[in-house]
Amino acid sequence: MPMRDSGRAGTLPATSDELSRLLTAVRRGRVLTVTGRFREPRSLLVREIAERLSSNFYDGTAVVTPGRPFGLRELTAALGCVPGMPFLPYGTTDAVSWLAERDMLLVLDGAEHLEPDALAWLRRLLTAAPGLRILAAGRSPLAFPGERVHRL
Secondary structure, three states: OOEOOOOOOOOEEEOOHHHHHHHHHHHHHOOOEEEEEOHHHHHHHHHHHHHHHHOOOOOEEEOOOOOOOOOHHHHHHHOOOOOOOOOOOOOOOOOHHHOOOEEEEEEEOOOOHEOOOHHHHHHHHHHOOEEEEEEEEEEOOOOOOOOEEEEE
């Protein structure tokens, strides 16, 4: 039975046990993608997970909602606009080296819109940033090494 979302309209598209497993998967793994046909349930679930886990990361959570087209330039610009996220001090030319020092959860809500250059950059970022976790919501998996997939 789906879990009632406390304090918000709607129902989380996961049971309490599923949500517990997903929270653990994000904390222990590097990449978790929630897939499914409909955007709203995916989005609701990843945003709930992000809210519950934000305090587990020193640098918190950055939620990015990719639109069309969404390449590397748009991704790094979106990261620079995330409320509360200190991003790229003046004079920093390489976002990967700066993000490599962060302990954070990056949420990609609408990952199916990411273009190949953005996906390649995220793969490079995962290699360089041991404290980074990615939680994505999309129609299909990101196809990253070690990725865990939860299908709705």
